[in-house]
Amino acid sequence: MATAIRPDEVTSVLRRELGGFEAGTDIYEVGTVLQVGDGIARLYGLANVQAGELVRFPRSGATGMVLNLEEDSVGVVLFDNVDKVKEGDEAKRTERIASIEVSEGMLGRVIDPLGNPVDGAGAVSGETFEMPLERKAPGVIYREPVKEPLQTGIKAIDSMIPIGRGQRELVIGDRQTGKTAVLVDTIINQKSTHETDKPVFCIYVAVGQKSSTVAQVKRSLEENGAMDYTVIVNAPASSPAPMQFIAPYAGTCIGEYFRDTGRHALIVFDDLSKQAVAYREVSLLLRRPPGREAYPGDVFYLHSRLLERSAKINTNDGVASLMNDVPNSLQGLVKGGGSLTALPVIETQAGDVSAYIPTNVISITDGQIYLEADLFNAGVRPAINVGISVSRVGGNAQIKAMKKVAGTLRLDLAQFRELEAFSKFGSDLDPATQRQLRRGERLVEVLKQGQYQPAPVEEQVAIIYIATQGLLDAIPVERVKEFERQYVERLQMKHEDEMSQIRRTGTMSDEIAELLKKEANDLSSLFKEEVAV
């Protein structure tokens, strides 16, 4: 490996490079900077520049994107070297509409929205494909209804708010309610898919976050073996607003690469509220008229065109290859059956989901997962309010076994919530109500889950089944978690075959159901004995 390169090898390579080099007149178009400041440059000239095109400033090495085409000037947002551009500088057209070079070597890396690696581990390897940041979403004909489940590993979600591959599901809540934790756990849970023939590749887009938080996320993913199939696109709070506003689009480009080559990908946007704020900053500096809450008039379009690109593609290769607006780099490589699932995050202020940006994104996505601070503080983590969370894809994205056991779960929890207010009366209630309360408490307890502990679907099915069958009712609430842990351990040790059967076939036969009940009863007798009444 470490053989020295001989001098004549160097010379011959250099000669080959120089020999193939053709001298010729370079023709390019230029403009002059009239005004520069706050990350925006106004240029005079560049009469033929296109909207969204990249321009370069040779003297300072800065790059910018053209966003405003006006009668006399061109408005350019600068991506880097913002302070170095001066009035009077020359700007050259690159004749390239803003795009990112995607390659499979990006998996395991942290990159910026322009595709440059920022984790200090050298250049990104592998064949690159140029994907435009702005691209039309696939048309209706090239899509397919969402049918395959995307298992998050979080019991509350997989049972009652199931997500399918190709769906857009919003994660919404106040600050510090566990939104990022839901995303990270979902990414970690995709590890097992890489042993099947339909692996899910993950993209984590960090917009406007603290770099320390992103480093933490990366560490968590690494520790759980998830970094190998994940790309992190980072636009930290210190980066210029234009970088923050294009970051989700850059991530989507990477996702589209997998989607259009017949594979599955998951993209999480953490978070879109910050992207909207960055876009507002850029728009106001470009003197575009402000609308509600000072957001520009097209802030809805900002999110809708982003999220429409997450889709489930038709399984038929022939149909998929005819997809609209396939970039040149992917011509001939398009396969059907792929999907891009999106989990955007919106942060609300004081639980106000009727604010401008939250209502916009809620109307775009196929459902939402509400995380509430009250639940979080009461110890219910993940703090999902199941009553108002919804998945518009629903049961179509669940395995049969889960659909069966989760059917009564929602109902039981709903009834429990109605009666919760009365639980303070304790023993003054009639037996039926007390039973309902007992059941509900234990269901809530079962749905609590630790961070970085996604549960495989067969375990979820087992524990939810016995909970809804009432086999936990006799166990004290504070011991339910311990029971669950031991129960799952037992199943893993003694009934590995049956568990893997549930996972493989997606169904739970009556025999297996009986088996689960028997194990639960055996174990619960131990728990009952230990409680001194």
Place this chain on the structure above:
Amino acid sequence: MIVARRYARALYEEGERQSKTAAVDEDVAVIRTTLEASRDLLSFFQSPIVPAGKKLNVVRELFGKRVDIVTLRFLELLVENDREEILPDILSAYSRMRDEQKGIVEAHARSAMPMPEKDREKLAQALEDLTGQKVRLHVTEESDLVGGIVIRIGDLVYDASVRRQLERLRERMEAGSYLLN
């Protein structure tokens, strides 16, 4: 900028209407040279402190006998409308507009070596053939180019300098990275 263009257009159209275009062209050139020669005059026009009356007096005294009545009236109009500070912009907009109408383009060439007159003529002729319009050529020297010339016409740059070739070679070698992988 837009305002300057509007005033320039107005001046042209009035000159055209009175069939005095040539005279107005000459006047614009005269005023331009005068302003370029005297910074004081330019500052005077651009100063917001000097009252309009004084400005009108200066205009009439300086230009009254040298320019056509159309141009004089135009300058007085500018002062009356409080637009005299964009006079330089108006004059260059007028020149640009007239150049466009006459089919003349300005070309700025930067050459690494001094360019003899013979070559300048050849270059101007070549550019005229290229653009199909008459070319007003300005040549400056810039040794940073190492060799060759860079010609800019409007927004378009024809870069035939050695410096650019070296840059392209460097870009190509950086992208190739044969020796690194």
